[in-house]
Every structure is written in C-alpha cells, then in structure tokens.
Amino acid sequence: MAGQIKQMIDSIVEQRANGNPTIALTTKAKLALKGVNPGSFSETSPDDPVIIAKIRKIAVDFGVQLGSNERK
Amino acid sequence: MPVTTAFSTKPAPDAVRDLRAQCGDRKPRAVIFFASPRYHLPALNREISQAFPEACVAGCSTAGEVVCGAMLNGSVVAMFLDEDVVEHAAAAVVEDVSLGTSVRDALLKLEQNFQAPLSSLDLRTHVGLVLLDGLSGAQERVMEELGDATDLFFVGGSAGDDLKLETTHVLANGRLHTDAAVLVLLRLKTGFDIVKTQSFKPTGKTLVATKVEEGQRQVIEFDHRPALDAYAAALGIAPEQASSQFFRHPLGLMIEGDPFVRSLRDVAGRSIRFYSHIKEGMELALLEATDIVEDTRAAIEAQKTAGQIRGLIEFQCILRTQQLQDEGRCGQYGAIFSGIPMVGFSTYGEAYLGHVNQTSTILIFR
Numbered sequence: 001m002a003g004q005i006k007q008m009i010d011s012i013v014e015q016r017a018n019g020n021p022t023i024a025l026t027t028k029a030k031l032a033l034k035g036v037n038p039g040s041f042s043e044t045s046p047d048d049p050v051i052i053a054k055i056r057k058i059a060v061d062f063g064v065q066l067g068s069n070e071r072k
Numbered sequence: 073m074p075v076t077t078a079f080s081t082k083p084a085p086d087a088v089r090d091l092r093a094q095c096g097d098r099k100p101r102a103v104i105f106f107a108s109p110r111y112h113l114p115a116l117n118r119e120i121s122q123a124f125p126e127a128c129v130a131g132c133s134t135a136g137e138v139v140c141g142a143m144l145n146g147s148v149v150a151m152f153l154d155e156d157v158v159e160h161a162a163a164a165v166v167e168d169v170s171l172g173t174s175v176r177d178a179l180l181k182l183e184q185n186f187q188a189p190l191s192s193l194d195l196r197t198h199v200g201l202v203l204l205d206g207l208s209g210a211q212e213r214v215m216e217e218l219g220d221a222t223d224l225f226f227v228g229g230s231a232g233d234d235l236k237l238e239t240t241h242v243l244a245n246g247r248l249h250t251d252a253a254v255l256v257l258l259r260l261k262t263g264f265d266i267v268k269t270q271s272f273k274p275t276g277k278t279l280v281a282t283k284v285e286e287g288q289r290q291v292i293e294f295d296h297r298p299a300l301d302a303y304a305a306a307l308g309i310a311p312e313q314a315s316s317q318f319f320r321h322p323l324g325l326m327i328e329g330d331p332f333v334r335s336l337r338d339v340a341g342r343s344i345r346f347y348s349h350i351k352e353g354m355e356l357a358l359l360e361a362t363d364i365v366e367d368t369r370a371a372i373e374a375q376k377t378a379g380q381i382r383g384l385i386e387f388q389c390i391l392r393t394q395q396l397q398d399e400g401r402c403g404q405y406g407a408i409f410s411g412i413p414m415v416g417f418s419t420y421g422e423a424y425l426g427h428v429n430q431t432s433t434i435l436i437f438r
Binding site for chain 1: 195215216219220223225325326327328332351352353354355425426
C-alpha cells in the first residue's frame, strides 16, 4: 500500500494550521525537524510502518487527532 | 525613539549606571541585555533589574556582544523597548532543562501574566524570545516542546561564556540561572518579522543518517557507512582531511529549500559529532559556504524594503563571528546594520523553530 504517510502529514498540517498558511509552513518545518520531512513523501510513497508510528507520536505531541480520514 | 540601545565597557556597578544614564528618563517596558561573562553576573543582573524596576528585564551571558553593528568583548549591551513598541512583556524560566523539565509550566506562567491562553494571542503582534543555557545540550528538546505547545514564534539563541565552555547563564526577573531557558513573551504594537540567514548553499549531494546517537549529537553512519568515510567521500577527499572542511561544509536539513544548518564539531573514531541533534533517517544536504556579508546584507535590505525597522536583536553564531574576525570583515558586517538600533550577541546555537548552527536569527521590530 502507498500514500498513507502523505495523508497523515496533510491531516496534521491541516488541523494544526486551521487555514492559516503561515502556520501550515511552520508546522511542516516542525515536522521536518522531528524527522519526518513532508517534502520527502508523496501519494506513491510506501506505507512504512516505522514512519507511520513516528507520525502518530508527532500527532500526539501536536495535540491533533489522526482519525477516520487516515487508513489504519 | 521607541527602541534605543546602550552599551558599557565599565566595570559593574558603573556599567549599570552607564546604561541607566544612556536610557535617560524613559521607562522602557522591556530591557533585553547581553553581558560578557567577565562581569560578576549575579550582581550585574540584580543591579540592572533594580535600575529598571518597571520593566521586564531579561538577558544572558555571551561569547561576544554586538551593538549597532559594532562587535565587542567584555561589555554589556542593552536594548530598551518603550511602550510605543511593546505593550506588554513578561518572562518565565524553564529550570533544569538538561533534566528534561517541561516548558509547559513556564508557558502557563506567561499565559497567567497575559491573562489569556497562548492559543488566543494574535500571531502577528505576539512574539517570544528564547535564551538558552548554551552548554545544556537541551536546546533541541526545549525548542521542540515550544513548537508542540504553541504556534507563537520564539526566536533567540544559546548563551555563551567567551568560549571557555565552562558555564553559561540566562537571566530574568532579577534572578540568574544555569541549566535553564528564559522565555520572554512580547505583545507588540506594530508587529515584527523574523530573519533566519545562513551563508551556505546545497552542493547537490546528500547524506542519510542511518545510525546515530541522538542524545550525544553524534552520527555513527551515513548511508550505512562510517560517518567520517561517507562525509569525506561526498566531498571527494580522504577521511583524514575531512575535519579541515567541517567549517565550510556543514550539513543542512532542507526545508522548503532553506537549510537548517547542522555544524560538524569533531571526529570520534569514525563517527562525527555535531553541534545539534541529527535524527536517524534524516536526509541532509552537503552544504558549501557562500559570502556571509553579502547574504546578510541581502536579507536585511529585503527587510528594509518591506517596511520600517524600528530595531532588531541579532543572535549570531560564534562561528560566524570568528569567521568575520578571521577575515577582517567585522566592519563590513556591522555596516549592514547602519542606522538601525540593534543589539545582539555571539551564541552557542541559534533558535528558530528548532536549534540551528552557523546561522544568524534576527527579531525585527516594526
């Protein structure tokens, strides 16, 4: 399967930014500094379980929920 | 002028009287100062706080001070921010940062002082300064926690001690701290901008950290090879020549085309130690140096074009300062800031979104 990582990243950025483009940019930067660079993932990126676990932890750090929009 | 600066090279307590005299009869809302570790900092801190009883006072020790473009050593420099610029200011301290103390209590104190949740504050008119113990090794964690907890911008740097690497101090509310971070939150009347500038460009070559000791800021392997060998191979040189290139060829985490610089510190066996954490799996660009003076001039000129600069605070990596001194270009660099009230200091790391190296982070008051 592919694309889940980008989907999760997009969800985190969207929730955190809430429509604010500046926060969207800084959230992407914070993700990269945490070790998940949004620019490295696309719809075709494989669903690496290590990265997915890392993103779930980041979502907790950010106080956002990865819910029904993201495949389990 | 709503933003003014002062400096003194006199010994304390005359230095503080000197600063107070230069401030005149104004009553600044905030006083940000940076002091040489040659001063007896507990006394200096106490005297500055007493000299400005109505202000939020915060500062730190340095590896060199800057005022209006002039690079100094053995001085104390200060910026006075009047009510025309700063409506409200408060400082809080995160203690025992190397032991993992959370930033949340300090942020809660700031919320209480501002009588509002941080999430409700206008990002265009509220900005944070962060001054960190430069030897704590905790800068990445503090910045990450700040970034988790709030979308407010925090910009700053790590305190120095004239490269003795023994102890650094941060100061706030009349108290002096080691192993701590000072957070200063400002409500500004006319807004701000932040500049992060570093003089490097990507070479087109990348290295992926495949084995790290993150807490030790050490990379053991790049691309599944000993880190030293992989770094040297990327440069096309022998491993024993690699350390001579550390300064001109750091690595950068590329974010939207902008490098967040990770400087190489030294070699440990075939591993490389850095001045900031590198996470396992992180892809880093091999960088090459460009011109500090020209790059910084372009960054400041762009800010001048964007609008009036009432003043600025610069957090400049000590490695950049040393390079400018070695090249005899301090005067050229200082001239970039001509006519702008500015203070700053030479840091042991710069802060903006994260902990970075060989960078200048700048808070601009509009």
